Amino acid sequence: MEPKCHNFSRNVEQALANRNLQAAISRTTGRFLEHRNAAVRSFPGDFEAAREAASRLKLATLRDLDIHLSRFIEEAERRGATVHIARDAAEARDIATRIAKDEGIALAVKSKSMATEEIGLNEALEGAGIEVVESDLGEYIIQLAGEPPSHLIAPAVHKTREEVARLFSEKLGETYTEEIPELVAIARRRLREKFLSAGMGISGANFLVAETGSVAIVSNEANARMATTLPRVHMVVASIEKVIPLMSDLPPMLRLLTRSATGQPISSYVSVLTGVRRPGDAEGPSKLHILLVDNGRSAILRGKYREMLKCIRCGACLNICPVYQTIGGHAYGWVYPGPMGSVLSPLLLGLREASALPDASTLCGACADVCPVKIPLPDLLLELRADARAQGHRTPGEVLGMKGFAAIMGRAGILEALERIGGVVCRLLFKDGKIPWLPFILSGWTDRRDFPAPAVRPFRKLWKSKRGVLPWNR
Amino acid sequence: MCEHGEFASLILGGMAPSAPVTASLFFTCLADALYPNVALATATVLERFGVTVRVPLSQTCCGQPAYNSGHRKEARKMAAGFLRAFDGDGYIVTPSGSCAVMVKEMYPVLFRNEPRMLDLACSVGERVFELSQFLVDVLGVTDPLSAFKGKVTLHDSCHLVRGLGVREQPRRLLRAIPGVELVEMEDSDRCCGFGGVFSVKNPHISCAMVEKKIERILATGAQYVTSGDLGCLMNIGGAVSRSGYPVQPIHLAEILAGPPPDEET
Numbered sequence: 001m002e003p004k005c006h007n008f009s010r011n012v013e014q015a016l017a018n019r020n021l022q023a024a025i026s027r028t029t030g031r032f033l034e035h036r037n038a039a040v041r042s043f044p045g046d047f048e049a050a051r052e053a054a055s056r057l058k059l060a061t062l063r064d065l066d067i068h069l070s071r072f073i074e075e076a077e078r079r080g081a082t083v084h085i086a087r088d089a090a091e092a093r094d095i096a097t098r099i100a101k102d103e104g105i106a107l108a109v110k111s112k113s114m115a116t117e118e119i120g121l122n123e124a125l126e127g128a129g130i131e132v133v134e135s136d137l138g139e140y141i142i143q144l145a146g147e148p149p150s151h152l153i154a155p156a157v158h159k160t161r162e163e164v165a166r167l168f169s170e171k172l173g174e175t176y177t178e179e180i181p182e183l184v185a186i187a188r189r190r191l192r193e194k195f196l197s198a199g200m201g202i203s204g205a206n207f208l209v210a211e212t213g214s215v216a217i218v219s220n221e222a223n224a225r226m227a228t229t230l231p232r233v234h235m236v237v238a239s240i241e242k243v244i245p246l247m248s249d250l251p252p253m254l255r256l257l258t259r260s261a262t263g264q265p266i267s268s269y270v271s272v273l274t275g276v277r278r279p280g281d282a283e284g285p286s287k288l289h290i291l292l293v294d295n296g297r298s299a300i301l302r303g304k305y306r307e308m309l310k311c312i313r314c315g316a317c318l319n320i321c322p323v324y325q326t327i328g329g330h331a332y333g334w335v336y337p338g339p340m341g342s343v344l345s346p347l348l349l350g351l352r353e354a355s356a357l358p359d360a361s362t363l364c365g366a367c368a369d370v371c372p373v374k375i376p377l378p379d380l381l382l383e384l385r386a387d388a389r390a391q392g393h394r395t396p397g398e399v400l401g402m403k404g405f406a407a408i409m410g411r412a413g414i415l416e417a418l419e420r421i422g423g424v425v426c427r428l429l430f431k432d433g434k435i436p437w438l439p440f441i442l443s444g445w446t447d448r449r450d451f452p453a454p455a456v457r458p459f460r461k462l463w464k465s466k467r468g469v470l471p472w473n474r
Numbered sequence: 475m476c477e478h479g480e481f482a483s484l485i486l487g488g489m490a491p492s493a494p495v496t497a498s499l500f501f502t503c504l505a506d507a508l509y510p511n512v513a514l515a516t517a518t519v520l521e522r523f524g525v526t527v528r529v530p531l532s533q534t535c536c537g538q539p540a541y542n543s544g545h546r547k548e549a550r551k552m553a554a555g556f557l558r559a560f561d562g563d564g565y566i567v568t569p570s571g572s573c574a575v576m577v578k579e580m581y582p583v584l585f586r587n588e589p590r591m592l593d594l595a596c597s598v599g600e601r602v603f604e605l606s607q608f609l610v611d612v613l614g615v616t617d618p619l620s621a622f623k624g625k626v627t628l629h630d631s632c633h634l635v636r637g638l639g640v641r642e643q644p645r646r647l648l649r650a651i652p653g654v655e656l657v658e659m660e661d662s663d664r665c666c667g668f669g670g671v672f673s674v675k676n677p678h679i680s681c682a683m684v685e686k687k688i689e690r691i692l693a694t695g696a697q698y699v700t701s702g703d704l705g706c707l708m709n710i711g712g713a714v715s716r717s718g719y720p721v722q723p724i725h726l727a728e729i730l731a732g733p734p735p736d737e738e739t
Contacts, residue, residue, distance in 0.1 A: 362669025385544030444677025449712030
């Protein structure tokens with residue numbers, strides 16, 4: 001999808017104007033959080049220690065990512081998979097399209113995958129005349145609506161049931177119903193036909209296990225299992241940081257992923273897919289393509305944002321973020337929303353496109369507290385803000401203002417003089433001590449809030465007149 | 475980034491120190507210019523418990539607004555000024571969790587490539603305490619001896635609760651005041667939407683967040699909403715003042731100090 005991060009403030013206006021959106025989002029994120037907190041409380045063992053261990057495992061893996069990736073490729077190919085590597089999104093689209101064409105695919109079913117959203121796979125395949133059907137219920141809904149996902153694990157979180165009902169009746173010609181079981185039954189019936197006639201299943205990966213060349217996928221709807229076992233060809237699209245060294249590393253990561261995401265001790269389905277169908281196997285694809293996507297990650301790996309590549313896409317930072325809860329996922333303007341998106345999107349797209357995203361945080365720190373792999377998200381947001389200034393993505397007004405602020409703050413005497421002048425002037429202008437409007441870049445404050453008038457006698461003046469200037473006071 | 479020095483062991487775990495205590499007041503630029511009574515109240519409370527209060531008058535702003543918006547060069551300039559003003563010994567006490575976090579956690583990042591400044595930042599940083607943390611953890615205060623009266627709800631500021639891990643200290647102090655009835659709001663540690671520069675760069679989101687916060691404050695029926703950070707109170711107070719909600723923001727230091735004597739109002 002075409003990034004719209006540069007339109008952040010317009011996106012926010014649209015989001016805030018939509019009352020349904022905020023109700024739907026706060027309902028779902030609230031439920032996820034409640035379940036997550038309950039799962040943390042009842043965690044068998046020390047949850048903090050588990051986070052720390054997972055963080056270390058991911059960091060250690062990233063340190064030798066090339067070694068683990070080579071091992072993964074070797075083991076996957078030994079078991080009959082074909083592994084492809086794409087440097088960027090365009091190359092990934094080309095490779096995926098060529099694979100689909102070479103395999104003679106007319107219809108592909110997909111299970112949920114953020115990597116395919118990132119590279120814009122659906123549009124590319126559709127452009128090549130291949131029908132693509134999303135089979136995760138949430139993804140199916142937003143595909144019908146022609147919208148991108150607004151949450152990592154609940155892509156249609158912004159839709160109310162009434163909106164889904166209208167969508168199903170308009171786009172699918174079904175009888176209008178707002179009953180959730182009936183809506184689910186409609187999707188299941190429609191999708192079943194697709195599963196049975198698709199030549200290719202496309203999935204992402206939650207983890208790639210280097211030791212065995214396996215692809216691990218969690219899901220709650222069994223659609224991932226059907227999409228990866230029923231069609232003749234299975235194509236996996238995964239970004240390179242998904243690799244973990246050993247099969248024994250998988251359980252500790254899964255424990256954290258599902259609890260952090262939905263509060264489940266384990267998802268309804270965990271598929272660990274290893275190689276192609278062997279003689280005597282009851283099911284499974286006879287062709288397995290694994291497309292590893294770099295798309296800027298090698299560069300991230302080398303720099304100060306490496307910790308972002310620990311992310312396992314659980315969505316906990318979205319659920320707890322008061323900004324995400326207020327504006328939803330679409331406002332962020334690309335596929336990755338919330339705090340993790342505010343770090344990852346500028347890294348993948350560049351600050352020219354996405355410099356507004358790191359600013360879209362109060363740095364409240366709630367995201368870092370829930371992150372199962374302990375990514376210091378506020379610190380990374382601050383680094384990105386510093387990069388934005390260094391790369392010239394700050395308005396001249398802001399830079400000038402900050403230089404002036406620093407100059408005033410450089411001298412206590414100047415500050416005191418300005419405080420006293422400001423205090424007297426404001427007392428004359430605003431007799432009740434409230435400033436109802438501020439100029440220029442500060443004007444946003446006073447749209448719906450007053451600003452306090454400065455004191456006529458600032459504290460430093462008060463203290464001096466009460467206590468005098470003592471040697472240590474200078 | 476900092477190694478813990480002698481000051482880390484100065485937290486006495488609720489034991490009152492026997493020697494006289496000296497503390498430098500880091501009054502913050504917000505209190506200086508906009509809420510001088512909060513800085514006075516902080517000094518009053520400290521002196522009530524025998525602390526010799528020094529006020530370095532060359533202090534200005536810790537540099538957080540510049541740091542948080544990515545202007546590191548300007549932030550370093552202000553941070554260097556702060557370190558000059560507070561270089562020395564004794565505790566540094568501030569009525570702001572956010573400003574304390576700036577000095578303790580962010581200065582080491584600012585000076586990560588300047589070993590000498592980094593050392594100075596670390597040695598100054600470990601002397602910094604937020605007021606309620608200092609009273610409870612260092613002085614071992616169990617009763618703030620305040621005559622304040624009213625029904626109060628506490629907003630946990632993000633930097634105090636998640637940055638410094640201070641959640642219980644202000645509650646213990648408030649509960650010890652006979653005239654104070656402490657009522658908890660739902661999600662007291664959810665951000666009020668201030669976020670410094672965030673509140674002017676993203677005012678619509680900020681306002682939506684503060685309205686949600688005020689909803690929860692009003693649900694308690696409290697007369698006062700208090701906090702250990704003036705930024706939050708300025709944000710909540712700005713919305714309260716514009717819309718006329720029936721609640722009064724007041725800094726924790728003012729409650730601890732008790733009703734102000736007449737000559738200070």
